[in-house]
Amino acid sequence: MSRFKHSKQATDKTIDALQRTVLVRIKALLKQAGHHFGRPVPEVKTNFDLKGQAAGMVRFPALGKPQIRYNALLLNENAEDFLKRTVPHEVAHVIARVYYGRNIRPHGPEWQSVMQFFGADASRCHSYDTQRSSTRKLQQFRYVCDCTEHLLTSIRHKRSLAGQHYRCRKCKNPLKLVVSTDM
Numbered sequence: 001m002s003r004f005k006h007s008k009q010a011t012d013k014t015i016d017a018l019q020r021t022v023l024v025r026i027k028a029l030l031k032q033a034g035h036h037f038g039r040p041v042p043e044v045k046t047n048f049d050l051k052g053q054a055a056g057m058v059r060f061p062a063l064g065k066p067q068i069r070y071n072a073l074l075l076n077e078n079a080e081d082f083l084k085r086t087v088p089h090e091v092a093h094v095i096a097r098v099y100y101g102r103n104i105r106p107h108g109p110e111w112q113s114v115m116q117f118f119g120a121d122a123s124r125c126h127s128y129d130t131q132r133s134s135t136r137k138l139q140q141f142r143y144v145c146d147c148t149e150h151l152l153t154s155i156r157h158k159r160s161l162a163g164q165h166y167r168c169r170k171c172k173n174p175l176k177l178v179v180s181t182d183m
Helices: 017-037 072-077 079-100 109-118 154-161
Strands: 045-047 056-059 067-070 140-144 149-153
Touching (some): 017 072, 017 109, 056 079, 067 072, 072 079, 079 109, 140 154
Antiparallel strands (some): 056 067, 140 149
């Protein structure tokens, strides 16, 4: 049985060839690290459900396997660089945490040494165009206090309508909704 596992979402028949390439790359990097460190590789769950500006992220749940999440849109738009930099970047987080322990800095010397071993650039941030992958824009509502005007997102506005009270940080007075009279 393979020690490499991924979630149902990543094994769905709708998975595209590029995502399959990422899964193969992850498997190869984990195997390479296992040989290098002389210890078994961890099981990793992989999803392509990340939204927004992040290209990838790793989660280490208290129970269970590490989970790598990738932004499918950024993968599709930056395939070559994504495979070269982002995939090893996230796998290096898993390897560094498993082999060096949980008390290491996310982009510290342990992670950097794993990136060097993978032959990948140890940079922290990507430079992909995230214009199309940006998350939704929330509607804003005007509120006022005694000293200024505030813009609250639709989330806070709905909470305010449901009874949540918000105060100005400066004057400490309650915020009141500005009702628009223009039609």
